[in-house]
Amino acid sequence: MTVGSWRLKIRHQTGFTYAGNVASSYNEARMSPRNEARQAVLEARVEVWPSARTYRYEDYWGTVVTAFDVHTAHDSLQVTAISTVETLGPGDQLATNDGIGWAELRGPESLDRWYELLLPTPRTALDEELTGLAESVRDAQPTPHAAAMALCEQVRDEVEYASGATGVQTDAVQAWRQRKGVCQDISHLVVGLLRTVGIPARYVSGYLHPAPDAAIGDSVVGQSHAWVEWWVGRWTAFDPTNGVPVGERHVVVGRGREYGDVPPLKGVYAGPANTGQGVEVTITRLR
Incomplete structure (x- = not known):
């Protein structure tokens, strides 16, 4: 790319x-x-x-x-x-089968290093239905990175982006049940699913220019935005709301376990x- x-x-x-x-x-x-x-x-x-x-x-x-x-x-x-x-721009992207395998990801070194980014938080905790979904996707994928991409696709297919559908206190389960949310909710869902299958994940806040073909010099109403990063031997950034790698339109402000770390x-x-x-x-x- x-x-x-x-x-x-x-x-x-x-x-x-x-x-x-x-x-x-x-x-x-x-x-x-x-x-x-x-x-x-x-x-x-x-x-x-x-x-x-x-x-x-x-x-x-x-x-x-x-x-x-x-x-x-x-x-x-x-x-x-x-x-x-x-x-x-996004630069070099991992292929589906790239990154470390499940055995290495579950090893004590990875677990100790990323312990805080494997735990659920109030906005990313999942219910039985979502846990089952995450595990079924994991079992069908050959690598952690492939599972992460599949989970992003699953959430994007199931949850409609709808401005104003939720508030800052909405959690992943609520957004999933109503099948509507904003970038914050979609990112919380993906982070929760990734952690449930043992993939360290963090919530990223920043800005997104809304137009891929933006004209130079034009000012537009932008937005605060949220996306995710997961660790599979290296950190990989992806915007599940838009279904694209993080690139030149994205500006990072902060990272944490969930929105509560980066308001x-x-x-x-x-x-x-x-x-x-x-x-x-x-x-x-x-x-």
Whole structure:
């Protein structure tokens, strides 16, 4: 597969409104892309209103966190992340029979190394029906990588992408039963299925440019996006919602066990009720 490269500018604005003045708030934003093998970050800044001093660190999973406290009275909070990233296409993909085999994957070295990424979480835990599905797919495939690809295909065939069909608290079983969900739900389902058959898997959050043939210079309404990675001797990234390898349209922000490890904005505050959260993502292909 030919490796292409894009340069993307991303503007992600989010925040909260409150029913009255909040006395103080303590917040974490995970909205800054990472420098890594298939993407280079040329610019990344996070702006906060009301104005607050920010500091950055990497969390346990390697995600860049911008932390800040606001101690002046405010009835809304706004966070804007602006970044410019150069991305590469999918590059070399594993063939169906590539990667380590089932015996090596089940060995003590692999189990110890990836223990945390083999355990279910609240959003990825499966019921008896889904466990049986995962095991039947596993038994029909010659390699862990082949099983992972087959599970992605199964979920994409069965679960319809439907914007607004679920919320951030929806878990994999709920999405499966209604056969509808968004990228977060589809990724949680795939992660849960992979872990059930012993394949280490992690949830990835970031951005996706919606147009494969995007014109240079045009700004479009983009989206926060989620996909998966699994380990079969090396990490392999795949977007099960769209049925494609992760490539030049994808920008990685964070990784974890599930969405709860990588929310774009979270915090605690003292004051009246939160009355809503707004999100706006604009993506421009620069080249």
